[in-house]
Amino acid sequence: MKIKFLYSILLIMFISSKPVIAQNTIHPTSSNYQYPTEPEVREKLENWRDLKFGMIIHWGLYAVPGIIESWSICNEDWIYRDSTSKYDDYKKWYWGLSKDFNPTKFNPESWAKAAKDAGMKYVVFTTKHHDGFNMFDTKESDFKITSGPFANNPTSNVAKYVFEAFRKENFMIGAYFSKPDWHTQYYWWDRYATPDRNVNYDIRKNPWRWNKYKEFTYNQINELTSEYGKVDILWLDGGWVRPLETVNDEVRSWGAPIPPFSQHIDMPKIAKMARSNQPGLLIVDRTVHGPYENYRTPEQSIPKTKSDTPWESCITLGGAWGYVPNDNFKSATKVIHTLNEIVAKGGSLLLGVGPTAEGTLLDIQVTRLAEIGKWLEKNGEAIYGTRVTDYYxxxxxxxxxxxxxxxxxxxxxxxxxxxxxxxxxxxxxxxxxxxxxxxxxxxxxxxxxxxxxxxxxxxxxxxxxxxxxxxxxxxxxx
The missing domain is CATH 2.60.40.1180 (Golgi alpha-mannosidase II)
Incomplete structure (x- = not known):
């Protein structure tokens, strides 16, 4: 317990002393954009463009100590940890949080109500972040919410009940899914160290292992798109997992190491399967410009000018994507101003909200959302269903x-x-x-x-x- 407490204090101190940020993915909203060719996908894309305002929910192991999502177990220069702690011990502690994650107050209906009261129209829920902890009952891994202390709860298959709750409120449903998975031996193989966010072995020398990872990823996305009801958006994060030929100056500007080989996971095969399960499914392969990035997703930023092509800005309500103690939340006025600017420039706002480890939203989050919704109730006609105009x-x-x-x-x-x-x-x-x-x-x-x-x-x-x-x-x- 002392070790767990120490790590919790150290990471909370890190969050308090450093700006609380996720990895930003800021990229143009128009260059190289390819409109989908399938009529059902194009129709859903236009329906999505009418909605304008959604909620992205980051919830996972990181909520237990209240730290930045997943990234603390990545060994890159921008990650701060206590210099006296051993990296391998830290990873074991972090992954061990699965034994402590027991969100007995989980009530997705209350989340859906708060989002509806805010005037939101679609939701994106983190079914799995980079740390590899699954918030759904996958058959591909035991590292999941349904294998820990929450397993016997009737709502333990969390993603299922989140999607159901939001569906009942007529939300468009989005499944966030991390392409990299730092927990599985098919991505971070414990034969080697884990120096950065990338796969930690040479794919060219270990094709069997990488093919197993591709199979693992395919099977999980198949589960999500075939066993969890109607899904409208497959929101794929972790843009460094991509074909090598798609790496450009934009990707290099992130400052992350780029291995000399492709980390492609066969997106054409995945897309064909996912859309067979969910006709018209929007696929958002973030930052990988091409046929599987149906809309762009600049992060924690607003493009400088308008764009006629589909995009959304994903921006946090507080300073962090997930729950951290003593977070500073934006005022309703700030969010409304942000929404107005984004919509005028042709985009949508996906607002980030993180529940606590118990499964609740903070009162201040609910209050902020209600204040935004009160404004939209009177003025939403100027937001919903609109498009960009030349003089914006x-x-x-x-x-x-x-x-x-x-x-x-x-x-x-x-x-x-x-x-x-x-x-x-x-x-x-x-x-x-x-x-x-x-x-x-x-x-x-x-x-x-x-x-x-x-x-x-x-x-x-x-x-x-x-x-x-x-x-x-x-x-x-x-």
């Missing part, structure tokens, strides 16, 4: 395009500031004689064009009522 931003005003000639102006109000009695912008001028509607009140506002600008005038009672509001949404015809 001017200062603190972001524009989205609705049906026909309908445009929306999203006016972000800075925190600790208040709405002004007059709002103006150039271009995107409302059609002469048309109305400008304040969505939250369904109120027609007075407006006029002066020179090359439009000026929207707000009544004094609206200025007072909305003085601490996150953003105004205006609807007009162009």
């Amino acid at each position: 931003n001017e200062n603190n005003v972001f524009f989205t395009k609705g049906k026909g000639n309908t445009l929306y102006a999203l006016v972000n109000i800075l925190e600790n500031s208040q709405v002004q009695s007059s709002i103006s912008w150039s271009k995107n001028i409302p059609k002469a004689g048309s109305k400008v509607i304040l969505l939250s009140e369904n109120l027609s506002l007075n407006w006029e064009k002066k020179g090359e600008k439009v000026f929207i005038n707000l009544p004094q009672e609206i200025v007072e009522k909305y003085k601490s509001y996150p953003a105004l949404a205006l609807k007009f015809e162009k």
Whole structure:
């Protein structure tokens, strides 16, 4: 117990003293994009693009001590551990957390309710992160939630019940799956050390072992897409597991070592099987540009400009993807401003939320989500189902395009500031004689064009009522 306690304290100290970040995967949203050719996939992709706002849930062993997800067992320069601890002992301690992970308060219905209250429309759940701990009852490994102290709980097959709970709320269902698996002997073989995130043996000299890994990965994805009900998105993380010929400057910029051989897992074969199980399945092979990256996923960032091709920004509500104690959570206003900018640039926001080891969301997380949803309830028309318009931003005003000639102006109000009695912008001028509607009140506002600008005038009672509001949404015809 003393060793476990020491490691917990050391890692929590690390989290507290360093910025809490996951590995960022920032990449362009338009270069080399290939639209899917299958009609069912294209249709689902457009349906997904209408949703705009989703939740990604990181939950696994790392929630027990409350540390950064998986990465602490990777031996790279940016990983900080206590210098007096032995690396192999640390890995054994980390993987041993499977004996302590007993989330007896797991209640996926409460997660789904919180997401629905936030105005979210799709979910991505971590069925397995890089550490190899499975949050579903896979037949390929005993390193799973259904083999530990939670095994006899009727909801021990966690992914199944998460998907069911969100399906009941009409969410589009996404299965996060890590292509690398640091626990299996087919990826990190204990014959050798584990110097970095990559496979730790030479695939060229050990083709049997790598083929076993490909079979292992194929079988797990087959399970997820055939035994867990309707799945809409297969969200594949770990972009360093890829054909060598796809490694480009973007991949090199991550700073991670790149072995001189392919770590390909035969994505064409996997995609064919997965879509046979789930017709129309969206596949997101993150950062591997081509036919199996149906939409782009810049991480913890927003692209500088708009894109007409499908993408989402995955950004955390707090500072970490999973649960860490004393995390700093973004305000509802900050999230709403982020959502407005992303949607105006043609993307979607996938907001990261991490449950505790007991299986609950923190009160502050639930409160933040409800505050966001309260705004979307009144103003969501300017978000959902919209597309990008040529002139998408001017200062603190972001524009989205609705049906026909309908445009929306999203006016972000800075925190600790208040709405002004007059709002103006150039271009995107409302059609002469048309109305400008304040969505939250369904109120027609007075407006006029002066020179090359439009000026929207707000009544004094609206200025007072909305003085601490996150953003105004205006609807007009162009």
